[in-house]
Amino acid sequence: MQINTSYQLLSILESFIKEENYDPDPTIQLHDLMDLASCHGLSPVLYYILNRHLDIFQENASDIFSQLKTQYIQSSYCSFVQADGMWEVIHAFHKHGIELTLFKGFVLKDLYPLPELRTMGDVDCLIHEKDRSASHQLLQELGFECTLSTGDVWVYKRALLSIEVHTNIARNGFAGNTDFSSYFMDAMAHTVEQGEYRVFLPEYHMLFLLYHISKHLSSTGAGVRMIMDLAVFALHQDESFDWDWLFSELERLNLTASASAVFTLANRWFHLDLPVQKKISETALTYLEKYILSGGVFGFETHSTADVYLRRGFAGNKKSRSGVWYRIRLMWIYFFPSAEAMNLKNRPWLLPAAWVHRWYCGLFKRREHSLKVLHDLRSKESDTAKEEHEMLKELGL
DSSP: OHHHHHHHHHHHHHHHHTTOOOOOOTTSOHHHHHHHHHHTTOHHHHHHHHGGGGGGSOGGGHHHHHHHHHHHHHHHHHHHHHHHHHHHHHHHHHHTTOOOEEETHHHHGGGSSSGGGSOOSOEEEEOOGGGHHHHHHHHHHTTOEEEEOSTTEEEEEETTEEEEEESOOOOOSSTTTOOHHHHGGGGGGGEEEETTEEEEOHHHHHHHHHHHHHHHHTTTOOOHHHHHHHHHHHHTOOTTOOHHHHHHHHHHTTOHHHHHHHHHHHHHHHTOOOOOSSOOOHHHHHHHHHHHHHHOTTSTTTOOHHHHHHHHTTSSOGGGGSHHHHHHHHHHHHHSOOTTTTTOTTOGGGHHHHHHHHHHIIIIISHHHHHHHHHHHHHSOOHHHHHHHHHHHHTTO
């Protein structure tokens, strides 16, 4: 049932991004389909496609279509508010001479047949480090509240619009401890002007999207929307796209295997012909497909922070992969994460201070979350984590 529902949803998404006719199956389980679409942030697309065929479904589907219509309207309204607010920000930054690069959702949504149906939790943008203070002041003047002001990503919110302002777009901690942070440090040098803001060059944006998907796969998960974004982006590239450069950089970043797996799924789901550099086993692909389809937008439907640690517990020597040694290893990883996991590979001397800060936040700021993670680390079954570890290991993650 779940597999059939998943492939029905993928067929609907393909018809949407390719602007093709969709011939619905009148026996489809609409409630299951709505639940699956909802957890992936795809309800607006589902309503847009199926509403044309309302007459072929049974009368008792009216409640489901009513719910889908509500989500469709809410999503469209949210999209318009986000776009209106972002254009205010873009104009203001341009006027004050602050170079602004936009990437991911805000740029990708315009490639969709109906941009307002591509849901978006926040808008990602990149500025120069030297512009952090001016950017902060300007956004506050525009009525935004800064809810996070540490590290490379500061977060600002106003009504339905949330903006993540980056000075570095990547972090480390996966794929063989590749130094993604240093690699993407010069991201501004790989942009072109697009009116009052800048965007990444196509190959660089594709590379970043593959990095971003891989990062989430190595954590709690990546949803269907991320793969669909990649498919839509690929559909809009022409023969000038430099695949050789992309593949050489993927190899340099140890992302060839994960990119090959993602491209393979995109080809199967949306009937594309993306080039695949490395053959991935059917076992890994089957598990990856299940991992993505069942997890929702960021995998939170089926996974939590504890699952990441459960998987990490299978790394290392065989003695630490079962029984009491496995649980001890989990606790050690949780309380004393490595410099790479703490994004301190180049500043390992800060690790003890980072541990103390982590313990303080876990005890006083995230107590409930921390207690749940510790409970899961002590009691959660490890069979699924072991299978996911093997799958991600083949993907180089």
